Each structure stands twice: as structure tokens, then as C-alpha cells.
Amino acid sequence: MADAEFVVVRDLRKVFNGHTAVDGVSFTIERGEIFGLLGPNGAGKTTTIRMMSTTLPISAGDVTVAGHSVRRKPAAVRRHIGVCPQELALYLELTALDNLVFFGRMRGLSRREAAAQAMENLELVGLTDRARQPVAKFSGGMKRRVNLAIALMNRPELLFLDEPTVGVDPQSRNHIFDTIEGLRDGGMTVLYTTHYMEEADRLCRRIAIMDGGRVIALDTPHNLKARYGDPERVTLEDVFLRLTGRRLRDAG
Ligand SMILES: Nc1ncnc2c1ncn2[C@@H]1O[C@H](COP(=O)(O)OP(=O)(O)O)[C@@H](O)[C@H]1O
Ligand SMILES: [Mg+2]
Structure with missing residues (x-):
């Protein structure tokens, strides 16, 4: 499996009723690389991620991760992945540290390993000084950072x-960006979904623009913008507008 094909998504489909x-x-x-799925609400980003991460059955097509098929070897795929879901998945009454230790134990780490990694991850997301406070007391941004730290358990x-x-x-947004860039620099591969074009532009090496369940363009941010003029002046919002006739921020 070549590094260029670490993840392969092939003709993936999902039909709900x-x-x-x-x-x-x-x-x-x-x-x-950090690969972006950019598109308005309802474009199909979450459904794509849920199929890729083995949590939603695939209607047709397949995904391979490190050469393992999601359809045929989901357990092998799960050993390679971490998922930070759109909806927070946390125990509010537990401390940040205990949340991370719990999820680390679920993924097969010993208590000692889980505690050590939990403290490392809390440092990565800038929450070391809050480790022993219940998550219920955290701001929305801090909860998101705990959600990210959980996804990083078991590396x-x-x-x-x-x-x-x-x-x-x-502040939390900048922490999240710095954390993701640091992970990428450490060799992690990231699939990032957003409906914020500036985020995709800043973080992603390549972007697939999704609309209505399809990929309507796929390239580097620079090349996508250069299709329609001076890439220093064109925005991804302009690209979306040119491709669909709608504004990304209004679409959905
Ligand atoms: N569990 C589900 N049952 C039925 N329809 C769903 C379900 N999940 C998503 N959808 C529909 O699939 C489409 C894509 O949704 P989603 O993948 O959540 O988009 P995005 O994450 O890009 O906002 C939407 O029309 C949504 O209503
Ligand atoms: Mg979504």
C-alpha cells in the first residue's frame, strides 16, 4: 500500500429510506496530509465520515484504510483510527482526566498507560490545569477540546x-488548529470536515468540495482558487458559488 493511497474511498454510497x-x-x-471535506449542511460529510470510520453500514462502494477494507475488515480498520464526532461524546459528571482514562481503557490501554497518555493529550489541547475538574463545568470550546483529546487516545x-x-x-479554536497542525507535523493523517471555508483553506493540503452527496471539485486550495482568477484574491466561497450558483454560507 503506497503512502499516496493510505485511505482509498471508492464510489461510496449511502441511501436512507x-x-x-x-x-x-x-x-x-x-x-x-490533512484532507478536507468542505460543504454546506446536508452535503453528506458526516455520513461519509461515519461510513469510513465503520460506524454506519455502507450501501455501495468501499473504503480501505492502510489496505484494510471497511466492509470486510472493520476491526482492522478500527485499530488505525480515532474519531472526533460532530456531537460531543463525553461523560459530563466525570473529570476531563477520567473521561480520557475511561476511553483509553476501552481501547485496550492499561490504567497506567491510559493515565499517562491522558495527561499528554490534555497538554496537547491546552487543558492540563483543568484535568481534575468535571467536564460539566467547561465551556463549549473546552468540551470540544476534551472530545479531541479522547479521539487521540491510543495514538x-x-x-x-x-x-x-x-x-x-x-481561543479554543486556535488551540484546536495548533493541535491539529502539531499532530500532522508528527505524521498523523487527518480527515477534517467543515462548512467554514477559511478553516479548510488554512489547514488542508487538499480539499474535496461536497454538495448534494457528491464531490464537485477536489484539489489543493491554491489550485481550486486559481481556476477562477488570482488565487490571492479568489476565496473558496467564490469557488463554491461558481460551481453551484449558491453561496456556501447560505446553502444547506
Ligand atoms: N440517520 C439518517 N437517516 C436519514 N437521513 C439522514 C441520516 N443521517 C443523515 N441523513 C440525511 O443525509 C443527508 C446528509 O447529511 P449529513 O451527512 O449529516 O450532512 P453534513 O454532515 O454534510 O451536514 C441530509 O439530507 C440528512 O438529512
Ligand atoms: Mg455533519
């Missing part, structure tokens, strides 16, 4: 981040 939510999506993710090679900055204050 006759409604096609993901309609033949294909792309590859190179090892070590996944491939991290799925589904809209990690929604409802987040600017």
Missing part, C-alpha cells in the same frame, strides 16, 4: 474530525 445522502464519492488521502494513525470548531470560542 430511498434518499441518497452520499452519491458515489471517491477520493484518496495521502499518509501525513491513531488516521484521525477523523467532524466539524470540531462549531460553537467554539476563538
Whole structure:
């Protein structure tokens, strides 16, 4: 398996009760890159991530992660991935540290390993001084950072981040960006979904723009913008508008 094909998504489809939510999506993710899925609400980003991460049955097509098929070897795929879901998945009454230790234990770490990694991860997301406070007391942005720290337990090679900055204050947002860039620099591969074009532009090496369950463009941010003029002046919002006739911020 070449690094250029660390993740391969081939003609992926999802039909919910006759409604096609993901309609033949294909792309590859190179090892070590941050790959973006950018699109308005309802585009099919979460459905794509849930199929890729083995949590939602695939209607047609397949995904391979490090050469393992999601359809045929989901347990092997799960060993390579961490998932930070769009909806927070935390125990509010537990401390940040205990949340991380719990999820680390679920993924097979010993108590000692889980505690050590939990403290490292809390440092990564800038919450060391809050480790022993119940998550219920945290701001929305701090809860999102705990959600991210949980996804990093057991050091996944491939991290799925589904809209990690929604409802987040600017300080937490910057922490999240710095954390993701640091992980990428350490060799982690990241699939990042967002409906914020500036985030995709800043973080992602390549972006698939999704709309109506399909990938309507896929390239580097620079190349996408250069299709329509001076890439220093064109924005990804302009690209979306040119491709669909709608504004990304209004679409959905
Ligand atoms: N569990 C489900 N049952 C039925 N329809 C769903 C379900 N999940 C998502 N959908 C529909 O699939 C489409 C894509 O949704 P989603 O993947 O959540 O988009 P995004 O994450 O890009 O906002 C939407 O029309 C949504 O209503
Ligand atoms: Mg979503």
C-alpha cells in the first residue's frame, strides 16, 4: 500500500429510506496530509465520515484504510483510527482526566498507560490545569477540546474530525488548529470536515468540495482558487458559488 493511497474511498454510497445522502464519492488521502471535506449542511460529510470510520453500514462502494477494507475488515480498520464526532461524546459528571482514562481503557490501554497518555493529550489541547475538574463545568470550546483529546487516545494513525470548531470560542479554536497542525507535523493523517471555508483553506493540503452527496471539485486550495482568477484574491466561497450558483454560507 503506497503512502499516496493510505485511505482509498471508492464510489461510496449511502441511501436512507430511498434518499441518497452520499452519491458515489471517491477520493484518496495521502499518509501525513490533512484532507478536507468542505460543504454546506446536508452535503453528506458526516455520513461519509461515519461510513469510513465503520460506524454506519455502507450501501455501495468501499473504503480501505492502510489496505484494510471497511466492509470486510472493520476491526482492522478500527485499530488505525480515532474519531472526533460532530456531537460531543463525553461523560459530563466525570473529570476531563477520567473521561480520557475511561476511553483509553476501552481501547485496550492499561490504567497506567491510559493515565499517562491522558495527561499528554490534555497538554496537547491546552487543558492540563483543568484535568481534575468535571467536564460539566467547561465551556463549549473546552468540551470540544476534551472530545479531541479522547479521539487521540491510543495514538491513531488516521484521525477523523467532524466539524470540531462549531460553537467554539476563538481561543479554543486556535488551540484546536495548533493541535491539529502539531499532530500532522508528527505524521498523523487527518480527515477534517467543515462548512467554514477559511478553516479548510488554512489547514488542508487538499480539499474535496461536497454538495448534494457528491464531490464537485477536489484539489489543493491554491489550485481550486486559481481556476477562477488570482488565487490571492479568489476565496473558496467564490469557488463554491461558481460551481453551484449558491453561496456556501447560505446553502444547506
Ligand atoms: N440517520 C439518517 N437517516 C436519514 N437521513 C439522514 C441520516 N443521517 C443523515 N441523513 C440525511 O443525509 C443527508 C446528509 O447529511 P449529513 O451527512 O449529516 O450532512 P453534513 O454532515 O454534510 O451536514 C441530509 O439530507 C440528512 O438529512
Ligand atoms: Mg455533519
